[in-house]
Amino acid sequence: MPSESELLERIQTVPDPCSLAVGVPLSIGEMGLVQAVEYDAGRVTVRMQLTSPMCMMAAYFMREIEQRLLAEAGVTSVHVAFDMALEWRPEHICASARQRLADRRITMLGGRMLPREKPEGREGTSDA
Numbered sequence: 001m002p003s004e005s006e007l008l009e010r011i012q013t014v015p016d017p018c019s020l021a022v023g024v025p026l027s028i029g030e031m032g033l034v035q036a037v038e039y040d041a042g043r044v045t046v047r048m049q050l051t052s053p054m055c056m057m058a059a060y061f062m063r064e065i066e067q068r069l070l071a072e073a074g075v076t077s078v079h080v081a082f083d084m085a086l087e088w089r090p091e092h093i094c095a096s097a098r099q100r101l102a103d104r105r106i107t108m109l110g111g112r113m114l115p116r117e118k119p120e121g122r123e124g125t126s127d128a
Contacts, residue, residue, distance in 0.1 A: 001074045007044055008037040010072060014064045017057050024097075024104050028061065032092025035083060042076035044069050049088035058082055090114045 012029030019026035028034055028048070035047040046065055050058060062080045069078045093101070093114070101114055 002039065002072050004037045004039050007039060007069060007072065007075070008034065010068050011037070011046065011065050014061065014068070016051075017060060018051065018055075022101075022104070022106050024100050024106055026093070026097050026100075030094050030097040032094065033061075033088065039075075042074060044075055044078045046078065046080045047083065048080065049083045049092075051088055053084075 011034065012027055014028045016026050016028055016031050016033070019031070031051070033048045033050070035049060036045075038045045038047075046069075048061065065080050066078045069075050090098075098114060106114065
């Protein structure tokens with residue numbers, strides 16, 4: 001029987017197609033899209049967010065997650081549930097991935113502005 005953390009690790013590297021399109025490949029783990037993985041007697045439920053209500057990649061995410069998890073011993077079915085409240089924010093992207101985006105001067109992802117990183121040594125300073 002796989003643990004929920006093992007199942008989560010198995011899907012963290014699913015690539016986000018939109019990030020591939022902008023030239024900075026990120027995974028759904030780096031994007032902070034996976035909210036939870038629940039395992040119950042062979043049935044797995046993955047709860048995740050999309051970056052935009054207009055995201056057309058839901059079917060892709062479902063297929064990739066199902067393929068990866070159904071390959072695990074002890075998994076008999078997979079259901080991917082999307083959070084339609086759209087609570088994903090660019091701040092959910094991990095710091096190293098945000099830096100890779102900044103290095104390529106990517107300022108928007110999923111139709112949202114990425115948070116600007118403060119230059120080193122400027123914490124707590126004011127321009128006023």
